[in-house]
Every structure is written in C-alpha cells, then in structure tokens.
Amino acid sequence: MVSGFRFSCAALRMGRGGGILCWKRASAFRFLVSSGSPTGIKRLLSTDELGPRICIVGSGPAGFYTAQHLLKHHRLAEVDIYEKLPVPFGLVRFGVAPDHPEVKNVINTFTQTARSDRCSYYGNVTVGKDITVKELQKAYHAVILSYGAEDNRTLGIPGEDLAGVYTARAFVGWYNGLPENRDLKPDLSSETAVILGHGNVALDVARILLSPLEILRKTDITEDSLAVLARSKVKRVRLIGRRGPLQAAFTIKELREMINLPSVRPLLDPADFKGLGDAIRDVPRPRRRLTELMVKTALEEPGEEVAGRWASASREWSLKFLRSPLEVLPATDGKRARAIRMAVTRLEGSGETAKAVPTGEVEDVLCGLILSSIGYRSLPVDPAVPFDSKQGIIPNSSGRVLGAPGLYCSGWVKRGPVGVIITTMNDSFDTAQSVLEDLQSGALDVSKAKGGFELVRSVLKSRGICPVSFSDWEKIDAAEMARGKLGGKPREKIVDPQEMLQLIGR
Amino acid sequence: MAASSAVPLLLRAAAASCHRLLSASRVAANRSPSRFFHASAPARLSSEDKVTVHFITRDGDKLTAQGKVGDSLLDVVVDNNLDIDGFGACEGTLACSTCHLIFEDHIFEKLDAITDEELDMLDLAYGLTETSRLGCQICLQKSMNNMVVRVPETVADVRQSIDIGKNP
Numbered sequence: 001m002v003s004g005f006r007f008s009c010a011a012l013r014m015g016r017g018g019g020i021l022c023w024k025r026a027s028a029f030r031f032l033v034s035s036g037s038p039t040g041i042k043r044l045l046s047t048d049e050l051g052p053r054i055c056i057v058g059s060g061p062a063g064f065y066t067a068q069h070l071l072k073h074h075r076l077a078e079v080d081i082y083e084k085l086p087v088p089f090g091l092v093r094f095g096v097a098p099d100h101p102e103v104k105n106v107i108n109t110f111t112q113t114a115r116s117d118r119c120s121y122y123g124n125v126t127v128g129k130d131i132t133v134k135e136l137q138k139a140y141h142a143v144i145l146s147y148g149a150e151d152n153r154t155l156g157i158p159g160e161d162l163a164g165v166y167t168a169r170a171f172v173g174w175y176n177g178l179p180e181n182r183d184l185k186p187d188l189s190s191e192t193a194v195i196l197g198h199g200n201v202a203l204d205v206a207r208i209l210l211s212p213l214e215i216l217r218k219t220d221i222t223e224d225s226l227a228v229l230a231r232s233k234v235k236r237v238r239l240i241g242r243r244g245p246l247q248a249a250f251t252i253k254e255l256r257e258m259i260n261l262p263s264v265r266p267l268l269d270p271a272d273f274k275g276l277g278d279a280i281r282d283v284p285r286p287r288r289r290l291t292e293l294m295v296k297t298a299l300e301e302p303g304e305e306v307a308g309r310w311a312s313a314s315r316e317w318s319l320k321f322l323r324s325p326l327e328v329l330p331a332t333d334g335k336r337a338r339a340i341r342m343a344v345t346r347l348e349g350s351g352e353t354a355k356a357v358p359t360g361e362v363e364d365v366l367c368g369l370i371l372s373s374i375g376y377r378s379l380p381v382d383p384a385v386p387f388d389s390k391q392g393i394i395p396n397s398s399g400r401v402l403g404a405p406g407l408y409c410s411g412w413v414k415r416g417p418v419g420v421i422i423t424t425m426n427d428s429f430d431t432a433q434s435v436l437e438d439l440q441s442g443a444l445d446v447s448k449a450k451g452g453f454e455l456v457r458s459v460l461k462s463r464g465i466c467p468v469s470f471s472d473w474e475k476i477d478a479a480e481m482a483r484g485k486l487g488g489k490p491r492e493k494i495v496d497p498q499e500m501l502q503l504i505g506r
Numbered sequence: 507m508a509a510s511s512a513v514p515l516l517l518r519a520a521a522a523s524c525h526r527l528l529s530a531s532r533v534a535a536n537r538s539p540s541r542f543f544h545a546s547a548p549a550r551l552s553s554e555d556k557v558t559v560h561f562i563t564r565d566g567d568k569l570t571a572q573g574k575v576g577d578s579l580l581d582v583v584v585d586n587n588l589d590i591d592g593f594g595a596c597e598g599t600l601a602c603s604t605c606h607l608i609f610e611d612h613i614f615e616k617l618d619a620i621t622d623e624e625l626d627m628l629d630l631a632y633g634l635t636e637t638s639r640l641g642c643q644i645c646l647q648k649s650m651n652n653m654v655v656r657v658p659e660t661v662a663d664v665r666q667s668i669d670i671g672k673n674p
Contacts, residue, residue, distance in 0.1 A: 051671075069591070075671030102599030109595065253626040286629035420630055421602050425592050426660045436668040 051076025051118075052439055053452040055140040057127045057381065058147035059083035060090020061424045062411020064110040066144055069432035071116055074439065080140070080453050081114070082131075083123040085179065086468040086500045087476060088114070090148055093493075094178040097204045098219035099211065101490065106421060114470045120453060123468035124501070130465045131456060133382040137406055139455040141446050142435055144408040145385065145394060145401070146428070149376035149417040155196070159328025160372075163187065164337035168197065168205050168373030175208055175225040177493035182224070188232035190368025194340055196325055197373030198241035199249040200420075203258055205371055206237045210264045210315045220484065220491040237317040238365065242324045242356040244347055245272055245294055246279060251420065252290045258317060259297055265313035268298035272321055283351070294319075322346065323363065324356055328370060339366045376417035392416060399431025406444065408435055472504040479503055557646040561588060561607075562656045565667055575648060579641035579655065580605050590657055598642035600624060603631035605641035608656040617644060633658030 054070060056063045059081050067079045087093065089107055096103045114121050127133065127147070136143045152169040154160065166186055173181030193209055195202045208216070213230055221229075241248065259266050273295045280291045302310060323342035331338040342363050345356035378394075380387035386403060388395045393416055394409045401407035410431035411424050419427075438444040460467065476494060483492035494500050559582055561569040569589070573582035580594045583605070596602040600623050609617070614637040624643050628634060638658070 065592070072591070073667070073669050075669075077670075100601065102596050102601035105597040105599060105601070106595050108597065251626075252629055253623070256622065256626060285634065289625065289629055421595060422592075422604055422630060422632070425595060425604065426632065429591060429660070433665055433668065436670060437665070439670060440668055 050446060050449060051078055052141045052444070052446045053078050053080075053139070053450045054142045054144065054435065055080045055082060055136055055452075056144045056146050057082050057133075057136070058090060058145070058411070058413075059088040059121065059123070060146065060148050060411065061092055061106060061110075061421060062146035062148065062414075062428050063090070063144075064088075064106075064113055065425045065428035066146055066410045066432045067119055068109070068113045069429045070435060071113065071118055073432070073436055076118075078118045078120075078452065080120045080122060080456075082125045082127055082136075083121065084126045084147075086123045086497055087473055088121060088123060088470070094173060094176045096176075097172075097208065098176065098221035099207065099215060101219065103421060121468075121470035121473065122453065122456075123473060124497075125460065125465060125467050128382040130463060131459055133384050133407070135459055136456070139451045139453070141450055142406055142408060142438075142444055144399075144410060144431065144435070145381060145413055146410045147378075147381055147413055149378040149392070149412040151377040151379050152372075153375040153377050155325055155372050155374065157325055157327050159330060159337065162328050162330055162337040163335050164190065164368050165328055165370045165372070168195065168201050168371045169376060171205055171371055172201060175221050175229075177222040177225075177495040179495055179497050182222075182495040185224075185228060186369070188228060188234050188369065191233050191235045192365075192367040193234045193237045193369040193371065194365055194367040195237060195239045195371045195373055196241075196340075197249075197375070198239060198243075198247075198319070199373060199375070200251060200254050201376075202239055202371075202373040203250050203254040205373060206239060206317050207254075207258060207261065209234050209237055210261060210317060212263050215262070218489055220489060220493060222493055222495060223487065224495070234369065235315050237315075238320055238367070239317065240320045240323050240325075240342065240365070242322070242345055243354060244321045245276060245291060245319070246283075246287070246350075247347075247352065247354055248290065248294075248319075249418075250290075252286065252293055255290060255293055259293070262309075263313050263315060265310035265316045266297055267316050267318040268294060269318070269320075270298050272319070273298040279350075287352075320365075322356065324358065325372075326362065329364065331368075337368055337370055339364045340370055376412065378413045378417065399427075399434045400438070466506060468501070468504065475504050476500050557648065557651050559646070559650070560652065560654045561590065562654060563590060564657050564659055573646050575646050577646050579607060579644045579646070582646070583641065593657075594642065600627055600640070600642070603627045603640060606631040606633070606638055606658055607641045607644070608633075608635050608658055609637045609639060610654055611637060613650060613653045614639070616649065631658070632660045 052074070054077055056067055056079060063081050067081055070077050070079055089110060092104055092107055113119055125131065127136065133143060152167045159165070164187055166184070170181045170184055171186060174184035174186065195205055208229070209232065213226070216226060216229065276291055276295055280288045301307070322345045324345050325340055326343050327341045328337050329339040329341055330336065342365060343358040344361035344363055346359050347354040348357050349355055377392045380389070385407065386395050386401060394413050395402045396409050396414055399408045399410055399414055401409055408431050410428040414431065415427055435444065439446065480491045480493055484490050494503070555575050556572045557575060558570060558572050559579065561571070561583070563569060571582050571586035571588055573585065577585070578598065580598045582588070583590060583593055592604050595604040598605070606628065617639060620639065624640050627640060628638055631638060635658070
C-alpha cells in the first residue's frame with residue numbers, strides 16, 4: 001500500500017532517535033531563534049530600544065503560536081508565557097490522543113520558541129489566583145489570554161452524578177495524565193458504553209476504549225490507564241447524537257481511523273444513510289466526503305478482506321442519531337448507572353444549523369458506562385476580564401478584548417472550543433497580528449518601560465509561588481522519556497505535580 | 507489508489523530524507539545552512555539532480571529554492587529555511603494541513619495519485635483549490651524544474667503583514 005508506506009516513511013523520518021533529533025530537525029527550519037547574538041546582549045540592546053514586554057497566559061498551542069508570531073515579526077518583543085501546571089503545551093500534552101503522536105510534533109516548534117532568548121516560560125503559576133490580570137498588566141505592555149477551555153458543558157439531566165457516568169474531558173485527562181484527573185479510575189466493567197456526542201473527542205474516547213492493548217502500549221498513555229484498560233469489559237461503544245449524520249461534528253480522518261481500527265467492527269444502520277447521496281451534492285467538500293465515507297461504510301458490501309476482519313472482530317462501535325439524553329437511570333442499588341433514557345428527536349431545518357426537537361417518543365439504552373462528550377467550556381479567569389458566559393468566550397474583535405485596551409485573547413477562549421491545530425494556529429497568528437498593528441499604530445503605548453517578570457517575580461515570591469522554568473521542564477521531560485524507555489514507550493508521564501517539583505529540586 | 511510506480515520514487519525519497527536528517531543534526535551544531543552539507547555529499551547532488559522551485563508567498567513575494575529529485579516540497583522549505591509562517595506543523599506526518607500548496611494545472615495533472623489520507627487533511631485546509639496538494643506528499647521530479655507553487659492565503663493574511671524592527 002502506497003499510502004501505508006507514506007505514513008511509515010514519515011514516521012521513520014520523525015521518530016528516529018527520539019526527541020533530540022526531532023528537535024534539531026525542527027530547528028533547521030525554524031527561523032525564530034535570533035541570528036546568533038549571544039544571550040544577554042539581546043536583552044541589553046532591547047532595554048536600550050525599549051522593546052514591548054508581552055505576556056501570554058496559557059502554554060497550549062494558542063499561547064505558543066501567538067508567541068511564535070510575535071517573536072518572529074517583532075525584533076525586540078519579549079514574550080513571557082505563564083502556565084498553571086508545571087509542564088507546558090496544554091492540550092497537545094493533555095488532549096491529543098496518545099495514539100496520535102504525529103500531532104504532537106508541533107511540540108518541536110514550541111520548544112524552539114521557548115528556547116528563543118526573547119521568550120521565557122513560567123510554569124506553576126495560576127493567573128487569577130497566584131497573580132491577578134491587573135498585576136500582569138502593570139508588569140507588561142500587553143497581556144494575551146490563551147488559557148483555553150478547562151471545563152466542560154454538562155448534560156443537566158437527572159442521574160448525571162451516578163457512578164459510571166463520566167465527562168469525556170475527565171476521561172481524556174485521565175488517560176493523558178492530567179494531574180486533576182489522575183485518580184478518576186473509571187469503572188470499565190460494563191460491556192456497553194454510551195458516548196454522548198458526535199465530535200472528535202467522542203471518537204478519541206471510543207478509540208481508546210476499543211483499541212487493542214498492544215497498540216496503546218506503545219503510546220505515551222499513562223501506565224495506570226493502561227492497567228485499567230487491560231481489565232476493561234467494554235465490547236461495544238454506542239456514539240449517540242441529538243442530530244443526524246449531516247450534522248456530525250467529527251472530522252473524516254478520525255472517522256476513517258475508527259472504520260479501520262483492528263479487531264473492531266463498525267455497525268452503521270443503513271436506514272440512517274439511505275438517500276443522503278442527494279442531500280450532499282451541493283454541500284462543502286469536507287461535509288460531502290465525511291458523509292460519503294459514512295454512506296459507503298453503511299451501505300456498500302465491504303471487500304473480502306475487510307468483511308473477514310469485521311466478522312472476526314471482538315469489539316464494535318455504532319453511531320446512533322436523533323436521540324437526546326433525558327435521564328440516567330439507576331441500578332437497583334440506586335448508586336450506579338444502569339441505562340440512559342433518550343428522547344427521540346427529529347430535525348427542524350436542515351444543514352449545519354438544523355435543530356433537534358423531541359418527537360415525544362422515548363427510548364432506553366442499557367449501559368453501565370456513560371461518557372458525555374458534548375463540548376468543552378472556557379471559564380472566566382479573573383473578574384477584571386470581560387467574559388461572555390453565554391458563549392463561553394472573552395468578547396473580542398480579532399483578539400482585542402472589547403473595552404479592555406492592552407488585553408488580548410487567542411485560541412479557544414477567543415472563539416470557542418472547536419477546530420483542529422491549524423484553526424488555532426491561524427487564530428493565534430490573527431491575534432498576534434492585532435498586537436503588532438496596535439504596536440505600530442501606537443494604540444499600545446510602549447513609551448514607559450515595564451518591569452516584566454522581575455516585577456512579577458517579587459509578587460509571586462511574597463505569595464510563596466516559585467515558577468518552573470523551561471529548562472526545569474526539560475529535566476522533567478528527560479525523566480519522563482527515560483521512564484518511558486524502560487517500558488518500551490515514548491514517554492511515561494509524571495501525573496503528580498509534587499513529584500514533578502521534587503524532580504527539579506523543589 | 508496511487509500507482510505502484512510511485513514506490514521506487516518514495517523509497518528514494520525516504521533514503522534522501524534520512525540522509526538529510528543526519529546532516530540537519532550536524533548542521534544545527536555548526537550553525538551553517540544545510541545546503542552546504544548537501545553540496546559536499548556524494549554524486550547524487552550533481553546539478554542535474556537539482557530541481558528549482560518557485561514559491562509565491564502569501565504576500566506575493568517569490569522565494570526560489572532548490573531541492574533534490576525525491577525530496578518532498580516540505581523538505582525543500584525546511585532545508586532552505588524558507589520563511590513561510592506555520593508551514594509543516596506536523597512535520598510531514600499527514601496530521602495537519604499547514605503545508606498546503608497550490609499547483610499550476612499542467613504540474614498538478616502529472617502528480618502522483620492522491621491518497622484518501624491526504625484528501626482527508628486537505629478537507630481541513632484553508633483556501634482549498636482544485637489544484638491543491640500537501641507539500642509533504644509531493645516529491646520532486648526532474649519534470650518539475652522551475653515550477654511555481656503558491657502558498658494559500660489564510661484568514662490572518664487578508665490583513666497586511668507587519669514586521670517591526672526588522673532590518674530590510
């Protein structure tokens with residue numbers, strides 16, 4: 001297979017030799033690092049010429065892409081990145097599925113950015129708690145909020161708190177070693193799992209639940225998660241959505257992966273897909289191709305090889321449409337989930353904006369494991385920052401926070417928790433561009449020198465907060481990779497922040 | 507399905523890339539352009555194996571660079587340090603669409619068949635056209651000498667690009 005070869009060819013190029021070579025490859029094509037003046041001289045020059053001091057809150061892709069664009073297009077800008085956790089990279093580390101290591105290659109470029117002599121990383125600092133946004137604004141000419149979406153939307157139905165019901169966000173955090181979810185220990189003793197939602201997170205969760213262990217074992221999934229998954233009884237995963245196939249939010253790459261998953265068979269109900277061919281003739285290409293793949297899988301006879309693979313599969317997944325959750329029903333003990341009651345819906349309107357309205361009919365699906373994957377949600381970081389709680393974003397225009405000069409935002413907190421890496425990249429470049437425009441027009445006043453981190457450091461010190469530097473992170477990184485090597489995997493994540501801090505001598 | 511004739515070319519690409527990977531790591535230590543190492547390496551690097559490519563950037567500038575037969579267009583951008591914002595974020599692993607390029611019709615028609623996986627990523631590309639491909643999947647051939655590829659516009663680029671404090 002040529003396509004297979006292309007993948008492995010790329011993997012060979014990128015994977016060989018681990019992090020060091022990877023990073024060096026990245027360094028060959030990233031022009032971020034300044035032209036070779038020794039560290040220190042740059043700082044001296046910039047105090048002479050008064051470069052703008054900018055800080056970014058959050059070290060995920062939005063934070064790093066914003067920093068990258070600023071550093072690249074402003075010769076004197078100094079950018080400090082603050083992060084709540086000791087370790088950087090946000091959802092690239094804690095959101096991207098462990099079996100998608102290719103996406104994590106963006107870390108090589110982020111590392112390049114962090115190593116620039118005009119960029120500093122300060123982990124273990126919670127903005128809004130350890131230091132306020134107002135205090136940051138005193139220390140910096142511009143403050144950019146890129147802290148993402150740390151919460152999730154809730155179902156708001158009875159029984160949501162029963163044992164066996166989890167949010168996909170917590171489940172993802174758990175298998176990815178997010179400290180706050182490390183003790184989740186989900187109960188996977190039910191043969192049927194229901195995932196509420198038809199987005200890429202829903203498919204990620206389904207894939208982790210269904211993938212053969214030997215695949216997961218070679219990833220950076222945490223050892224604890226692997227042990228729980230090894231005892232999993234889950235055989236079938238039902239992905240349930242309120243609307244129809246034409247409104248599914250997942251993207252085609254993730255769907256194709258599900259269809260091709262070894263030892264797993266897709267079960268798509270042909271009735272859901274008949275007649276869709278006409279409906280998609282005039283829709284944009286991504287929607288058309290996504291629907292075509294579902295239609296093909298549901299309606300066409302698979303080839304001999306695929307048919308054989310599906311027949312012998314030990315696990316399966318299915319898509320169920322036009323069902324809206326009403327209530328999680330308890331088992332006789334009153335504590336555990338036994339089933340989920342769904343309202344049957346029909347669509348009002350068509351296309352992307354179609355609405356699901358209940359028909360009055362109700363249906364129960366028996367299942368002891370329920371994962372709600374109906375979206376992430378941003379939270380306000382500080383009362384001083386405007387926040388639109390209805391939309392879950394900071395109100396802004398091209399990243400300029402409305403009514404708050406000197407404040408900017410990028411990433412999910414700017415436009416809502418949707419999109420893939422390129423979406424966040426473009427969006428972050430857009431915000432950085434706004435900052436550059438404001439610097440050029442004078443809207444952003446840089447005539448007065450700002451204290452930057454030196455000022456922040458003294459505030460943090462008075463509160464007993466000791467930030468983690470990027471070189472500290474590199475020690476943690478090296479320790480994680482060394483532990484991973486012992487287990488035959490790329491990395492064994494440290495899930496306890498205290499252990500991370502001990503490792504760097506705190 | 508891609509034609510099986512593409513395989514030898516890809517094998518060569520893999521070999522070339524591995525070679526390039528090694529030199530890149532040495533280059534990083536020496537702070538010299540990677541081209542330099544290629545120029546000093548074995549016979550494959552004679553001038554007739556070089557293919558010239560012109561990139562039209564988002565600002566309309568023309569960047570001209572050379573690569574070897576078998577190199578991918580991502581390799582060409584990387585090896586020549588071409589300044590294209592955000593290009594090749596996933597480093598050629600078909601996990602993003604940041605190396606999206608737009609080809610001339612006559613070149614596009616002769617490119618190797620496209621895989622489903624590349625089409626899947628192109629679905630998420632900005633400014634998709636009828637002659638769009640991912641640069642990481644296109645390997646240089648002699649017949650591509652002097653071709654012109656265009657970097658698509660992104661949302662942010664509708665605005666005028668700004669560089670502050672850069673020496674012209």
